[in-house]
Amino acid sequence: MKIYTRTGDAGSTSLVGGKRVSKASLRLDAYGTVDELNSFLGLLVTEALLDDDSVRTLQMVQNKLFNVGAYLATDNTDNPMAEPAGLGHKAIGELERQIDLMTDALPPLRAFILPGGCRAAAQANVCRAVCRRAERRVVALAQEARVDDIVIRFLNRLSDYLFTLGRHLNRLSLTPELEWSKED
Numbered sequence: 001m002k003i004y005t006r007t008g009d010a011g012s013t014s015l016v017g018g019k020r021v022s023k024a025s026l027r028l029d030a031y032g033t034v035d036e037l038n039s040f041l042g043l044l045v046t047e048a049l050l051d052d053d054s055v056r057t058l059q060m061v062q063n064k065l066f067n068v069g070a071y072l073a074t075d076n077t078d079n080p081m082a083e084p085a086g087l088g089h090k091a092i093g094e095l096e097r098q099i100d101l102m103t104d105a106l107p108p109l110r111a112f113i114l115p116g117g118c119r120a121a122a123q124a125n126v127c128r129a130v131c132r133r134a135e136r137r138v139v140a141l142a143q144e145a146r147v148d149d150i151v152i153r154f155l156n157r158l159s160d161y162l163f164t165l166g167r168h169l170n171r172l173s174l175t176p177e178l179e180w181s182k183e184d
Contacts, residue, residue, distance in 0.1 A: 031072035128162035
């Protein structure tokens with residue numbers, strides 16, 4: 001089987017189920033951004049500073065994002081009750097559990113934290129920013145097509161997790177957090 005089909009050369013592509021849509025559609029923008037996030041997470045997983053819990057959580061997230069992408073790539077117009085396979089409250093609960101574990105070991109937030117610090121924390125913040133963009137794209141899609149609320153909740157919680165992971169990675173590397181200052 002060849003990887004190229006030439007069917008998208010004119011700027012359209014097929015959704016799951018065969019319906020053709022423009023590559024500029026909100027649906028493609030949404031699941032394309034989820035795919036981009038998944039790729040950045042794959043890069044983050046390669047960081048040596050990550051502990052086993054973080055790697056396990058990120059790999060779980062990557063699998064869930066693949067499910068989200070498949071769900072978003074399916075036009076559910078004929079099946080408005082369709083739910084994203086493999087994405088449920090358990091995944092959100094696991095992200096919350098990991099956030100709580102990391103937060104317990106971190107100093108309380110006193111100011112806004114600038115993205116950066118050690119390389120791994122900076123990469124976590126890139127993932128957080130792409131995650132927020134993915135969430136915005138999914139919310140925009142949800143204004144014109146049915147999108148299960150759990151997708152938006154998962155992406156929202158994931159951005160919280162990635163912010164906390166960045167702080168956690170700076171703590172592990174003994175890198176001070178850089179607080180935002182209006183004066184500089």
